[in-house]
Amino acid sequence: MLEVKCFATLHEYTPDQGKLEFTPGMTVQEVIKRLNIPLEEVKVVFVNGGHASLDTPLQDGDRIGIFPAVGGG
Amino acid sequence: MSKVNFLAWENLASLLEKSSFSSLLKQNLLPLGLKKNFKALSIEEQKKLLQSKVLVVGCGGLGGYVLELLARSGVGKLVFADGDTFEETNLNRQLFSTLKNLGQNKALEAKKRLQTIFPFLQLTPLDYFLTEQDLETQISQVDLVIDCLGGIGFKPVLIQKCQQKNIPIVTGAIAGFEGFLSTVLPESKAPLAFYQGSQEEGAENTLGSPASMVSLIATLQSAEAISFLRKQKFHLVNKVFYVSLTDFIFETYSL
Numbered sequence: 001m002l003e004v005k006c007f008a009t010l011h012e013y014t015p016d017q018g019k020l021e022f023t024p025g026m027t028v029q030e031v032i033k034r035l036n037i038p039l040e041e042v043k044v045v046f047v048n049g050g051h052a053s054l055d056t057p058l059q060d061g062d063r064i065g066i067f068p069a070v071g072g073g
Numbered sequence: 074m075s076k077v078n079f080l081a082w083e084n085l086a087s088l089l090e091k092s093s094f095s096s097l098l099k100q101n102l103l104p105l106g107l108k109k110n111f112k113a114l115s116i117e118e119q120k121k122l123l124q125s126k127v128l129v130v131g132c133g134g135l136g137g138y139v140l141e142l143l144a145r146s147g148v149g150k151l152v153f154a155d156g157d158t159f160e161e162t163n164l165n166r167q168l169f170s171t172l173k174n175l176g177q178n179k180a181l182e183a184k185k186r187l188q189t190i191f192p193f194l195q196l197t198p199l200d201y202f203l204t205e206q207d208l209e210t211q212i213s214q215v216d217l218v219i220d221c222l223g224g225i226g227f228k229p230v231l232i233q234k235c236q237q238k239n240i241p242i243v244t245g246a247i248a249g250f251e252g253f254l255s256t257v258l259p260e261s262k263a264p265l266a267f268y269q270g271s272q273e274e275g276a277e278n279t280l281g282s283p284a285s286m287v288s289l290i291a292t293l294q295s296a297e298a299i300s301f302l303r304k305q306k307f308h309l310v311n312k313v314f315y316v317s318l319t320d321f322i323f324e325t326y327s328l
Contacts, residue, residue: 007317008280009276009279044266044267050326051328068274069225069267069269070247070253070267070275070276071222071224071226071228071248071267072134073134073224073246
């Protein structure tokens with residue numbers, strides 16, 4: 001299982017219980033696709049607390065945070 | 074610890090007619106209004122704050138609280154810029170906005186407020202939006218910059234200018250009940266990915282800007298700034314401290 005949390009305007013895309021089934025060879029981009037998040041709205045992704053890119057390969061148990069642009073002051 | 078004398082403003086004001094503020098500091102004479110900063114701050118640290126100069130870019134949501142906190146902490150020299158005027162939709166979160174000053178410039182109003190707290194502070198309001206050229210001159214003259222701009226449009230320019238000019242910047246942003254901050258040094262990573270896209274793309278346009286979130290991120294930005302000014306220590310270089318008040322998540326990510 002992957003632990004996935006979507007933030008700010010992407011909050012609604014967080015999967016049920018924050019869990020998503022892991023399949024070997026999965027990347028960040030596939031998680032975004034699986035959750036039906038519009039790709040252009042994703043600006044930042046962290047995996048296990050570190051900065052990641054769309055093609056970052058994932059391992060079972062990884063924690064993923066997905067963020068849109070945030071700039072309010 | 075050397076002995077400090079705290080002077081009530083009346084007495085300090087009359088001494089300031091004859092002596093400079095820095096000469097009073099040398100004699101360990103400090104404003105009574107700062108007394109409760111001790112012993113959270115040492116005398117030496119308080120003196121460092123009083124002699125520090127900070128540029129705050131934006132005097133609205135984040136900027137209002139940041140300025141208030143830096144001023145009350147006794148950061149002696151504050152330069153702050155905003156070309157915008159207060160409007161009624163600012164009242165939910167912008168500390169210096171009131172029904173009485175709608176239509177007035179935010180930086181000039183900030184000065185009015187801060188003067189009534191500590192008249193000994195050196196306050197330099199800039200009542201216009203800083204251009205890249207303005208940044209060239211303003212950034213070089215300060216110890217630290219705090220990014221309190223609203224909207225992703227100009228934030229990357231400000232951060233990159235600070236990196237070029239070798240001045241640290243504490244950047245922060247919010248959207249709804251979420252927000253983050255990060256410290257950027259000349260050679261460090263910057264959270265520019267959060268500021269990608271057009272001004273309209275920022276999540277704050279959809280989720281709004283509630284006061285609890287704005288003031289929280291402003292508080293953390295101020296704390297990071299004060300940590301640097303008093304002991305040259307930052308906590309959030311190459312990191313993003315992200316807060317969600319929806320789920321009470323406080324998380325530090327590596328850039």
